Amino acid sequence: MPDMTIQSVYFERPGPQNTTRTLEIVRQRADELGIRTILVASTRGATGAQAAQQFQGYEVLVVTHSTGFTGPNVQELTDENQAAIQAAGGKLLTCQHAFGGVNRAVRRKLDTYLTDEIIAYTLRTFGEGIKVCLEIALMAADAGLVTVGEPCIAVAGTGRGVDTALLLVPANAQQFFDLRVMEILCKPRLG
Secondary structure (H helix, E strand, C coil): CCCCCCCCEEECCCCHHHHHHHHHHHHHHHHHHCCCEEEEECCCCHHHHHHHHHCECEEEEEECCCCCCCCCCCCCCCHHHHHHHHHCCCEEECCCCCCCCHHHHHHHHHCCCCHHHHHHHHHHHHCHHHHHHHHHHHHHHHCCCCCCCCCEEEEECCCCCCCEEEEEECCCHHHHHHCEEEEEEEEECCC
16 A cells, blocks of 8 residues: 555644534545444543434444443433434443453552553553543444454544544454554644
């Protein structure tokens, strides 16, 4: 394949003010490449509902926080947003975070970090959204909701909304080092 030049957008600041522009960038690149699978990180579901609506006709998978992330039995995804995502044809994935879980419990109890959180902190040097994009790709692959080895676009953010999008090739968590980032479509310059 010959060298290629593509546009990457670097936002001045991280945050939800970049959501609309991020989804426009994703739509343009998905259409250019014929990518039909879009992964979207969403906590309460508003961004997931917006993406599911905007990407009707695509395979949209909205990945939420695991139940209990902020407290026992707490699910942050609202019923209203869940209904809106599903009404627009989006799918939902709520499961254990690829870079959290039992290892996080060890950190909290024994005050020590383990491999998954070290990986997460390392990825955050590129921005919170980069870490989350890789994490949701692993989670979706482990759930069998994306095809390992087939490019898709992952979208995530810093706090609320989305400000980061990657074209990537997902892998299962057990094969984490087979995951490949093909293109950075957008991200905050500092984040």
